[in-house]
Amino acid sequence: MDKFYFLIPKNKPVFILILVLLLILILILLLIIFLKKPQESLTPPKISDLQKTIIGKTNSQEIEKNLIIKEKKELGEGKVEYNLETYINPVRPDQVIVKDGQVIFERINIPEQTNHPSYVKLSYFKERFGEVESIKKGSKTYGPLIETHIYSSKGVALIANPFTEEVYEIQLFKPSTAEKYIREFGEDINESGPIKEDLIRE
Amino acid sequence: MKILTYILILLSFLVSPTISLVFAQESVKSNPVITRVGDAPLDQKPQVSNSLQLGVRATAPDIPDAALEGAIKEKFGITMRNYGTRHLRWAWEKFWDVSHTKFFDYVRGSTIFASVPRDSSQVGCFKGVSVYVGTYQDETLFKLILIHELGHVIANCNNREQIRWSDYLRAHAVEKGVTWYGNHAYECTKSNNISEDFAETIAYYLNPETKLQTVLCSPDYHPPNLREDFPLHYNVANYILGNY
Numbered sequence: 001m002d003k004f005y006f007l008i009p010k011n012k013p014v015f016i017l018i019l020v021l022l023l024i025l026i027l028i029l030l031l032i033i034f035l036k037k038p039q040e041s042l043t044p045p046k047i048s049d050l051q052k053t054i055i056g057k058t059n060s061q062e063i064e065k066n067l068i069i070k071e072k073k074e075l076g077e078g079k080v081e082y083n084l085e086t087y088i089n090p091v092r093p094d095q096v097i098v099k100d101g102q103v104i105f106e107r108i109n110i111p112e113q114t115n116h117p118s119y120v121k122l123s124y125f126k127e128r129f130g131e132v133e134s135i136k137k138g139s140k141t142y143g144p145l146i147e148t149h150i151y152s153s154k155g156v157a158l159i160a161n162p163f164t165e166e167v168y169e170i171q172l173f174k175p176s177t178a179e180k181y182i183r184e185f186g187e188d189i190n191e192s193g194p195i196k197e198d199l200i201r202e
Numbered sequence: 203m204k205i206l207t208y209i210l211i212l213l214s215f216l217v218s219p220t221i222s223l224v225f226a227q228e229s230v231k232s233n234p235v236i237t238r239v240g241d242a243p244l245d246q247k248p249q250v251s252n253s254l255q256l257g258v259r260a261t262a263p264d265i266p267d268a269a270l271e272g273a274i275k276e277k278f279g280i281t282m283r284n285y286g287t288r289h290l291r292w293a294w295e296k297f298w299d300v301s302h303t304k305f306f307d308y309v310r311g312s313t314i315f316a317s318v319p320r321d322s323s324q325v326g327c328f329k330g331v332s333v334y335v336g337t338y339q340d341e342t343l344f345k346l347i348l349i350h351e352l353g354h355v356i357a358n359c360n361n362r363e364q365i366r367w368s369d370y371l372r373a374h375a376v377e378k379g380v381t382w383y384g385n386h387a388y389e390c391t392k393s394n395n396i397s398e399d400f401a402e403t404i405a406y407y408l409n410p411e412t413k414l415q416t417v418l419c420s421p422d423y424h425p426p427n428l429r430e431d432f433p434l435h436y437n438v439a440n441y442i443l444g445n446y
Contacts, residue, residue, distance in 0.1 A: 088368050090375035091396060112362035140388075143397030145324065145358050163327040163359050190394075197322045197351075197391050 044155030044172045048110070050118045052084075053096055053103040055155060055172050060098050067096070079104075088112075092141050092169075097185075105185050106172045121165040122149065122158065129154055134178035138190040142168060148189050152178040159188065259446075262298035270294050277301075279310035289316065289337055289344060296345040300408050303443040308356040308365070314348070322347050324354035332359075346409050353404030356442065357397065365442050373434035374399055380406060380432045382420035390419035399435075403428065407439035408446055 043056050068085040078100045086093035088109040097105035132149045139146035149158045155175035160167045270290040278297045317334035324333045333351040338344040379385035384399030406426050415425045428436040
């Protein structure tokens with residue numbers, strides 16, 4: 001025991017100095033962790049095994065080399081849209097949009113098989129990200145009851161069925177605001193409400 | 203020397219968990235968190251039915267007018283609100299007509315509310331009102347639109363796997379919509395082609411003899427022959443519902 005006696009502080013000013021130094025060290029470490037976060041938020045988190053790109057990192061050359069492209073469209077303002085070969089949904093295929101050579105958006109169709117590893121429901125995202133930041137009801141593709149759930153600060157939007165909770169599409173973009181997402185990538189949103197089908201002339 | 207040892211001991215305690223935490227976060231970021239069991243192949247081929255067999259269609263038993271609403275609820279699990287005797291009887295007959303298919307596996311629990319003539323829409327699933335169906339004066343029209351609106355319930359209130367949603371999307375991509383409405387839904391009612399074509403597929407699969415078409419917006423009056431002209435759509439409907 002005697003050999004550890006030096007751990008017991010005898011010189012109070014020195015002990016206080018050590019404590020202050022340690023506190024400074026802890027603060028520095030916390031600052032390092034805190035400062036790392038804004039960099040992380042530039043890219044949405046890894047969401048699905050079906051994800052083919054990393055927003056802000058993957059470039060056009062990698063897309064053209066590694067993915068099966070069905071259609072390539074120049075959108076203007078340095079943007080290029082790639083529609084990919086998709087077995088799940090040929091009506092609205094997986095998509096990647098590139099701006100100035102870097103990916104800014106990815107759309108992933110989610111399989112319907114409930115035992116598929118990438119099948120996912122809304123509850124998964126609620127558990128992972130918390131309450132959804134914005135919900136827009138109505139889809140131009142899937143109908144007036146289908147919703148877009150937007151986690152804009154995470155760079156994630158989901159097109160989903162609120163009744164079955166099934167996620168039809170995951171969309172990834174650079175974290176921003178819901179308004180910016182809707183303006184840039186929310187072309188499927190259609191908030192015109194339930195359709196009144198004046199179907200047949202009598 | 204003592205001071206230095208002191209600092210080193212304390213630092214080792216403080217720094218190592220912090221580093222571990224940082225590494226743990228990196229590890230979570232680099233690995234997908236989604237974990238599921240099973241691994242069904244995505245490229246499952248649709249089950250193609252070549253069966254030409256028709257199901258055995260049942261005739262509705264004759265029951266008193268006053269018993270219709272209760273009998274529909276009891277027999278088919280469908281609640282019908284605000285309808286008069288005539289429309290209740292037509293619904294009773296149509297429901298019996300499709301009762302040998304799997305139709306009610308998907309729509310049981312729906313509530314159908316009578317709307318003013320010509321206003322029909324799906325507004326929900328199995329809580330509150332599911333669909334509004336207009337009180338059309340023509341029996342064939344009423345039965346066709348009744349099934350069309352419940353076709354929306356099949357699409358929106360059941361898991362996509364149950365209704366072979368991807369097979370349907372591929373059918374739509376290849377054959378386009380089965381009616382004018384299924385191809386021009388936005389022009390017709392501000393709706394969308396995918397949703398309306400699915401409902402039209404169900405409606406015409408279960409009403410193959412009808413001479414009607416969604417004519418309000420359509421330039422022609424030819425009802426679709428699913429079996430002959432839209433075999434992929436027909437197969438999806440046949441898979442979902444069984445033989446009609």
